[in-house]
Amino acid sequence: MSRALHQFGRSALGWLLPAVLLAGWEGASRAGLIPANVLPAPSAVGEAFWKLLWSGELIENIRISTLRALSGFVIGGAIGFSLGLANGLSALSRELTDTTLQMIRNIPHLALIPLVILWFGIDEQAKLFLVALGVFFPIYVNTLLGIQGVDPQLVEMGRIYGMSRTELFLRVILPGALPSIFVGLRYALGIMWLTLIVAETISASSGLGYMAMQAREFLLIDVVVLSILIYALLGKLADSLARFLERISLQWHPAFQTV
C-alpha cells in the first residue's frame, strides 16, 4: 500500500515542475508582467481549449493529425524495420543497399518539403511521405545496429544446439536486438511528431498544425499556445507508450528489473 503510494509519488514528481511553471506563468500574467498579446495566461488558453473542444474542432484536428502520424509511422517503420533486418542478417543485402541509405540519411528530410509539395501538392500523401521518411532512419539504423550487436557466442551456442534459422532468429537474434530496436522506436516517435507538425504548418487544410497557422492569421494567440501544449502532451503520451512496451518486453534486462 505504502509502496504503491510511494510509486505514485515518484511518478507525480515529474509533473511537479510543469505545474510550478504553469502557476508562475498564470501569476505573472495576472500581475500584468506578461502582456496578453505576447503570451496569454494559462486560464485564457484553458478557455480556448473548452471552446474548441465543445465545437468539436479540436477533437477533429487531433484525430486527423494522429491518423497521419500513425499511418506515416507504420509505413516508414515497417520499411525501416524490414530493411534493418535484411541488412543485419544478409551481408549481400547490406553491401547492396547500406551505402545508398547512409547517403540519403544525411539529407535532412525536412529539406525535401519544397520538392514534396511539387510532387504531391498539399495532399495527404505529402505528409505521409515526409513522416514515413523521417521515421524510417532511426528504426532502420537501430534495428541494424541491434542485430549486428547480438553476441556471436550466443549465436554459435544456438547453432551447436541445432536451432533452425527461424528458431535462431526468434529465440536469439530478435530478442538480442530488441533493446536497440526500442531506442530506435523512441527516436522515431519524436521525429514523427516533429515532421508532422512542420509539414502541417507549411501545407495543410486540416490538423493541429493547420489549426495553429489559422489562429496565427487571426491573431488568436491563445489557440496557438494551446496547439503547442497539445504537441507536448501527445509527444509525452507516445513516449510513455513506448516505455511501457519496453518495460513489458525487456523484463529480463537488469535495467528494467524492479525487485
Next chain:
Amino acid sequence: MTAATITARQSFTVPIALTYTSRPKGELAFSFRNVAKQFGGKAVLQGINLDVHEGQFVAVIGKSGCGKSTLLRLLAGLDKPTSGELVHGSGTHDHKRTRIMFQEPRLLPWARVARNVEVGLTGIEKGDVARKKGLEILAEVGLDDRGGEWPSVLSGGQRQRVALARALVGHPSILALDEPLGALDALTRIEMQQLLERIWLAKKFTAVLVTHDVTEAVALADRVVVIDSGRIALDLDIPVERPRRHASPELAFFERQILDRLYNR
C-alpha cells in the same frame, strides 16, 4: 603416524594401480586419425592420433595457444580438419550427440533458467516433456528451485551449472568441456569439479575436458593428454580410485609428472 606416512610414500614407488580396479574399456567413442588443422597457413594441430573409449574422462592440457581448444572445436564439429579424419564410434553417429560447454555460460539473458535448459532439447523434445526433463536435470545440478529466475540474478557458479544442465538434458554421448570452470573462484571451482565427477559417474557419457589447470585435470580425468605446439606430447593414465579426494598424494604425484613434461624439467 610415521608408519602411515611411510606406507603412503611406498605406494608411490610401488605402482599405484595395485589399489585401482581398472574399468573395462567400452567401444570407441571417437578417434582422431592423423588430424591436422591450419588457420591461414599456420599449423595449429598436426599429426593428432587419439582414440577415446566410451565413458572415458579425458583431460586435454597445454599452454595457451597450443591448439587444445581447436581440438575440442573439431570434436564438436564447429571446425573441419584440414587433413586427416575424425571418426565417431557406433554410438555416436554424428555431431548431434556431442555437446560443448564453454568458459562462458552463454545463457540467453531473455529466457528464464528453465527455458534456457530446454534449449538443450531443441529438435529432441518439445512442450511438457521438455519442461519436465528440464526441471529434472536442474534438480540434479542442485538448482531445482531456480527454474523461474532470470540468468542475470544467478551467481557465476550457478550460471555455469545451468549451462551444464542444458548440455546434459539431451543425453549427449560426448560432452566437450572448454575450460568451463576457468572463470570461477577457487572454492566454487572445487564444488563444480565434484558435481561434474558425480554427474559423469551417474550418466556415463564420454567427457573431454580442456583445461590449463593441471590439478583439475588429474582430479577429474582417467587419462590426461598433454598438447605441446600442436602435437600430443604426453598421454598418461591416472589410475586413481573415485570419488577422488582433492590434494591427495597420489594426485600430486601425477600432477608433478605432467608439470615436468610441460616445462621439460
